[in-house]
Amino acid sequence: MAVVLEEAAEGLGIFVKDIERKAVRALLEKELRSIRVELLSICQKLGENSWEGMHDCEFVLRLDFPAWHFTAKEKSGPRPSSIP
Numbered sequence: 001m002a003v004v005l006e007e008a009a010e011g012l013g014i015f016v017k018d019i020e021r022k023a024v025r026a027l028l029e030k031e032l033r034s035i036r037v038e039l040l041s042i043c044q045k046l047g048e049n050s051w052e053g054m055h056d057c058e059f060v061l062r063l064d065f066p067a068w069h070f071t072a073k074e075k076s077g078p079r080p081s082s083i084p
Contacts, residue, residue, distance in 0.1 A: 002016075009016045036058070043057035 005016050005019055009019055012019075039058045039061045040054055042061060043054050046057060048054050048057045
């Protein structure tokens, strides 16, 4: 795989480390988008429909992240303890 990266870097005129850095960044951004969609879905299930309400709900869910993250895939979804 290193050979492929070296060839790509040479062809693009950039360093291998730059390709690796961009690949990791793209992967993390994809995961972050997925988590954000999950957060907004939970907010909607909790009855938040306005943009401002979704933003506030998402912020609270992020504060309570460990409590709900690993069970967020359940059918009914978790109810974070921070939201009344």
